[in-house]
Amino acid sequence: MTEKEIIKRLTELRSLAQKHKLDISEEIKQLEAKLVNGNSSQDATWKKVELARHNDRPTTLDYIDIIFDDFLELHGDRSFSDDPAMIGGIALLNDKPVTIIGQQKGRNLKENVMRNSGMALPDGYRKALRLVRQAEKYGRPVISFVDTQGAYPGVSAEERGIGEAIARNLKEFFSVRVPIVVIIIGQGGSGGALGIGIGDYVIMLENAIYSVISPEGCASILLRDASKAKYAASIMKLTARDLLRFEIIDTIISEPTGGAHQNPEVTAAKIKLELVKVLNKLISRPQEQLVKNRYEKYRRMGVFIEKNAKKKSGFLKRFLRKE
Amino acid sequence: MSRLTRKFKAWFRTAFIHRPLITHRIKDGDERLFVERKQECPACHKHLSPDELESSLFVCPGCDHHFRLTPWERIKYTADGGVFHEFCADIESFNPLDFPEYEQKLTTSKKKTGLNEAIVTGICRVEGQEVVLGIMAFQFMGGSMGSAVGEKVTRALLLGMEKKMPVIIFTASGGARMQEGILSLMQMAKTSAAASVLEEHKIPFFIVLTDPTSGGVTASYAMLGDVILAEPSALVGFAGRRVIEGTIKQKLPENFQLSEFQQEKGFVDAIVQRKDLRKTLAFLVKTHMNVKKVWR
Ligand SMILES: [Zn+2]
Numbered sequence: 001m002t003e004k005e006i007i008k009r010l011t012e013l014r015s016l017a018q019k020h021k022l023d024i025s026e027e028i029k030q031l032e033a034k035l036v037n038g039n040s041s042q043d044a045t046w047k048k049v050e051l052a053r054h055n056d057r058p059t060t061l062d063y064i065d066i067i068f069d070d071f072l073e074l075h076g077d078r079s080f081s082d083d084p085a086m087i088g089g090i091a092l093l094n095d096k097p098v099t100i101i102g103q104q105k106g107r108n109l110k111e112n113v114m115r116n117s118g119m120a121l122p123d124g125y126r127k128a129l130r131l132v133r134q135a136e137k138y139g140r141p142v143i144s145f146v147d148t149q150g151a152y153p154g155v156s157a158e159e160r161g162i163g164e165a166i167a168r169n170l171k172e173f174f175s176v177r178v179p180i181v182v183i184i185i186g187q188g189g190s191g192g193a194l195g196i197g198i199g200d201y202v203i204m205l206e207n208a209i210y211s212v213i214s215p216e217g218c219a220s221i222l223l224r225d226a227s228k229a230k231y232a233a234s235i236m237k238l239t240a241r242d243l244l245r246f247e248i249i250d251t252i253i254s255e256p257t258g259g260a261h262q263n264p265e266v267t268a269a270k271i272k273l274e275l276v277k278v279l280n281k282l283i284s285r286p287q288e289q290l291v292k293n294r295y296e297k298y299r300r301m302g303v304f305i306e307k308n309a310k311k312k313s314g315f316l317k318r319f320l321r322k323e
Numbered sequence: 324m325s326r327l328t329r330k331f332k333a334w335f336r337t338a339f340i341h342r343p344l345i346t347h348r349i350k351d352g353d354e355r356l357f358v359e360r361k362q363e364c365p366a367c368h369k370h371l372s373p374d375e376l377e378s379s380l381f382v383c384p385g386c387d388h389h390f391r392l393t394p395w396e397r398i399k400y401t402a403d404g405g406v407f408h409e410f411c412a413d414i415e416s417f418n419p420l421d422f423p424e425y426e427q428k429l430t431t432s433k434k435k436t437g438l439n440e441a442i443v444t445g446i447c448r449v450e451g452q453e454v455v456l457g458i459m460a461f462q463f464m465g466g467s468m469g470s471a472v473g474e475k476v477t478r479a480l481l482l483g484m485e486k487k488m489p490v491i492i493f494t495a496s497g498g499a500r501m502q503e504g505i506l507s508l509m510q511m512a513k514t515s516a517a518a519s520v521l522e523e524h525k526i527p528f529f530i531v532l533t534d535p536t537s538g539g540v541t542a543s544y545a546m547l548g549d550v551i552l553a554e555p556s557a558l559v560g561f562a563g564r565r566v567i568e569g570t571i572k573q574k575l576p577e578n579f580q581l582s583e584f585q586q587e588k589g590f591v592d593a594i595v596q597r598k599d600l601r602k603t604l605a606f607l608v609k610t611h612m613n614v615k616k617v618w619r
Contacts, residue, residue: 011421018426153562155568158580161590163541163561171547172513175523190499191511191561192540198512212499212508212539222501237420237504246419248505297515299477301509302470307413 042234049215049233050183051207052186053149056261058268059118060087060102060145063185067275068093070098077126080160085116085152086196088123088131090140090248094276099135101196105186118187119152122165125195129169132176141179144196151192161284166195168309173198174295179282181275183209184240184249184262200294201278202248203265204240206255208244210248211238248301342418354390355381357375364388380597381579389597390556391534394443394458397493399565401601402447409445411478415439416471418502425502428464436462439442441470441496444479445532446488450605452612454491455483460497461535468540469500473510480517482527489608498538511543518547526610529604530592532582546590552600552606553582553591562586 013027047151049056063070066090075082088101103120106112128144135142152161173180182199189209203267204210213221215233237243253270256263282290333551355373357365364371376383380400381390392400398407404533418425433439441463447456457479459466468476476492483490499507521528530548535558542561545551553559560580568575578584595603 005406014418014421037505091325102475151561155567155575155579157561158560158567159588161546161588164546164590166561167511167515167544167546168544170512170543171519171522174516174519190508190540194508195512195542210505212504213501219500235422243505246506248509281532295516295520298509298512301513302473302506303417303419303503304415304471304474305409305415307415309413 020302021027030081042230044156045239046230048207048239049209051259052209052254054259054261057186058264059107059258060100060104060147062107062264063145063268063271064100064102066093066265067272068098068100069095072302074131075127077123079123079126079131080122081121082303083121083124083296084114085118085148086120086128088128093272093279093295094145095136097140098279099131099140100145101131101142101202103148103192103196105147107246115153118148118193119150120148120195121152121157122160122162125151125169128196129172132173132180136176136178139178141181141283142176142199143183143275144180146182146184146188146193146197146210147186148189148192149187150189151195163245168192169195170198171207175291177259177287177291179285179290180294181278181282183271183275184210189214198294198298200282200297203253203271203274203278204243204249205260205271206240207251207259208240210240210243211236358390363385365410370498374488385461387555387596388491389534389556391461391495393462394438394460394580397458398443398447398456400597401449401467401491401604402450407445407447407456408444410474411444412439414440414471416469416500417502419470420502420504422502422504424614428502432463436460439474440555441466441468442472444475446482446486449491449601449608450604452489452608453486454489454604454608455486455492457492459493459495459533459540461497464493464500465497466512467500467507468510468538469503469507470510472500473507473513476510476514477517480514480521480544483526483528484521484524487526487528489611490521491529491531491604492548493531493533493534494517494536494540496536496538496540496545498569508539511539514544515547515596518544527608531595531600531604532585533557533606535559537561537580538562549611550592551590552593552595552603553585554597554600555582555594559591 071089071091073089074086088106091098091100103118104115105118106115132142151157153303180199181201183198183203186207186208190212215236216226216231218236219228219232225234243249244252253274256266260267355366358371358376359373362370362372364383365387366383366388371383371387381392399405416429438460442457442459444457457476480490518528528548529543531553532545532553536545537560558580559582564575582591582594586594
């Protein structure tokens, strides 16, 4: 049996067991063991996790250098500080003005310390929001580069309200009246990624990952064994392809063999092509329509059962058909 | 009738049930079990009988320790006459990732709590004024937010918009429901989108932070209320204490991330004793609804 067949069989068994209250846990266990031991897909997923975290993987500034002309970085949240883990500014995309925000990891050890490995503080999220509102004021579309393992889990972040900062961004991004295009270039880590991750169109690089918690965190909390990170990664559904299936992202950009860092120019060129294409489409939409569509895009997200509902939600139907 | 109104009608037709108010005696966090067994408060160790505890709204008369409540207890203390019209009670979780043991955990939680999910939503009156009320249940899988919780919160907010009623949510959550992976993360976006709609329509939204509120719930609707209240000494934060201690490699002060700490840092409007919550919420509704009409 291939992995797909095993999963299909498992799903059938589980629903059968639920429907008829049968005890077939033994069979399920055996199938699951096959999944855990049949390592090929686990290895493939883990390869992506490693690529997404690769030291040489191009960062936000690397892509900005190649894709845009005349980038001017703008600093500070006008309230407390400038967070080097979150960058932002104005640039020209084929001579048209855009606003850019994004997490920035260090490209060497020293820079990585300065950039806090791309783990932003509340100040960073507030700077991003400031720049997005500024973009809206002057009609510039926003391009958001997501690349973080998460928001900074430290005392200063809690003291200055990291929860509030992310929550406010989530809410405010829904009322922004210019197009927002999000591109996940490396790690999309939890709320820290989502804090600049609301957009009209979400692009993901082939080897990027996006998840609610790191595989290590999932392994230690849910599987109670930190060494099972590799297995955790395979069941968390964090690859670009998984996210496309769940309708969380809109498209995948393929990477050169061996990952984006093998040829940043080619990867950047593909990103640029996609950005131009999608922005031309989004910019022609009336502002009300843009905001409404963005709301509806996220309103649909999630899979649940509504027992008394007459019909299944559109997504659930599509989702079950895909299974 | 707009499409939206028709949709809301459908939810009610299918899910509008008036539940009898029963107090589920959940042995939550073992604190209340502790009182039952040892006849003393786990915090201050003064003599305390379960009856005494219940008659003081589950607050220790000796040390003011606020014990965690179940949704039905909270409703009893908040809604006029304990009358509460629950809606969307039929929304339940699904295992879209085929995550191991998720179904079993759901079944166990349902059995343990008598609830379908980690939040109960409905309509009730608070000192005569109609409100939409949502109460999270930490007893149900740590109050974690999956697609079902996200949907129920979203619908509560949208119902408030449709009916022009203020929305009050009592939060209690360990964060996102990891078994639902990225879908649970997206509930932060979905609920915040609904909060944005509520704001656009100028419908008041009040949050009461109760012990504990953390992770994805803190980083979404829990911090988006027009007014954010908190119970005394409730744990409120984003990252877990142990995670932070792991980052900074040192012990954190005792009061770190408690509601008093959050108020000092500027993220909580007021800390309110449990016995005063009802009247404070009624005051808020009165001072936010129809203000212009009153002044005309
Ligand atoms: Zn006590």
